[in-house]
Amino acid sequence: MTIIKSAEVIVTSPGRNFVTLQITTEDGTTGLGDATLNGRELAVAVYLADHVIPLLKGRDAMNIEDTWQYLYRGAYWRRGPVTMAAIAAVDMALWDIKAKVAELPMYQLLGGQSRTGALAYGHASGRDTEELHDSIRANLEAGFKAIRVQSGIPGADSVYGVHSNAPTADAPATPAGARASRVLPEVETWDTRAYLRHVPTEIESVRHEFGAELPLLHDAHHRLTPREAAQLGRSLEPFDLFWLEDVTPIEDPTALRYVREHTTTPLAIGEVLNSVHDYQTLVTERLVDYVRSAVTHTGGITHLKKLADFASIYGVRTGFHGPTDVSPVGQAAHLHLDLALHNFGIQEYMIHSEATAEVFETSFRFEDGLLHPGERIGLGVEIDREAARRHAYEPGYLPVARLHDGSVHDW
Incomplete structure (x- = not known):
């Protein structure tokens, strides 16, 4: 088995905000997943750190489908952009790990x-x-x-x-x-x-x-x-x-x-x-x-x-x-x-x-x-942790659209 040892959320803002999950197995293999939700980044970061990462430690990283269902069905509160972005980050990181263990680019899997x-x-x-x-x-x-x-x-x-x-x-x-x-x-x-x-x-x-x-x-x-x-x-x-x-x-x-x-x-x-x-x-x-x-x-x-x-x-x-x-x-x-x-x-x-x-x-x-x-x-992406630390999170929002009478419209 390839056991998950730890996981960490990395928030960085090199021009714009990104939320990245890094999962590390007991043998030192790492996988990355993207959890960025534009304008609501910290909601996903907290969801991962406080609610998801504690569930990952000790799990077999190879069981991707089971982990996906565990995080989706096991939480009772399903779907929504915050939940699905958090699950996405875990899923990507596990595929990254599986492909690295197989020594193949991920598309081959x-x-x-x-x-x-x-x-x-x-x-x-x-x-x-x-x-x-x-x-x-x-x-x-x-x-x-x-x-x-x-x-x-x-x-x-x-x-x-x-x-x-x-x-x-x-x-x-x-x-x-x-x-x-x-x-x-x-x-x-x-x-x-x-x-x-x-x-x-x-x-x-x-x-x-x-x-x-x-x-x-x-x-x-x-x-x-x-x-x-x-x-x-x-x-x-x-x-x-x-x-x-x-x-x-x-x-x-x-x-x-x-x-x-x-x-x-x-x-x-x-x-x-x-x-x-x-x-x-x-x-x-x-x-x-x-x-x-x-x-x-x-x-x-x-x-x-x-x-x-x-x-x-x-x-x-x-x-x-x-x-x-x-x-x-x-x-x-x-x-x-x-x-x-x-x-x-x-x-x-x-x-x-x-x-x-x-x-x-x-x-x-x-x-x-x-x-x-x-x-x-793997996915073919590596993160430079030192470079990431040089770019602190900055709050930011997408625009809001209003009609000429001042009422809010769809953006």
Whole structure:
């Protein structure tokens, strides 16, 4: 048996906050798991330290499925982002250990590779058409073969997804709200009618400038009613999107029935979901084309693979959530799954900062638009504890959206 000797939560903030679990076995093998929950990081850190780690000591690290069920079913209070992020961290760390013991890269334990690399999409945005086109060119020059397009809206000071545009480690494209030092959330003003008028014109300009072959994606970020979402999907049909993401709030999955009836634009959703059970209606009724959960928020490798296998039965593909608030540990876990899963669709990829790269040493690579986890045993990520200690936790929040009348809207 490979017995767990100890486990430790590491909170570090190299430009933004990350929560990492390190599990150590009696023979000295270590495994890492990502437990980062953007804006609520310490809730998961405390959950792990006070409620989960005491349950791990003395367990056999090889029994990953049993440990997963023990933490999920044994606690009685199931699901939710805090619980599932904590379980995810344990699960990733145990897979990391198992692959290291086997002396194999983790994807080999999932059945080996189904492809040579995972198609990744970059993030382009601009306050106006010229900035947006410049951002797309920068992404193309960086090697991306698929690009998410987000545009400023006339009259709006700030808009979700319009941010720093350089997709490099020196100046990574970071999502709005990634300001770790803010004490209170930034407030953005939202105008749905202006958005619905403007976005199709910008997507049309991108198609005219960059041609029909470039896969384009767009994120509505849960801000539309079903009718508004259907309107947007219909207006974007001539421009052949790879997907339209998060068109409505996901609390009511049946809202997607109306959207599906009125547009053929492919739909992706799920980054705020954290269980395969959340997807039952969405998948069995084929209301979406891509599932968007992140390994960090969906119970780890064990549970995310179950979601992917469930989705595959209905012809639904994966498009795992991969912003920079998923740490390099979580992103590595995505890439091992991406390489192995038959129903892989695309992988979101935001390049972490140089400071983050100093804390987390990774083996994954990005070449010719494709990501690969590398051949290092385990997940292929190691943490520099000394570098992590140099970056203390800083409270931070994602923005809040309000309408012009001051009422809170979905962010």
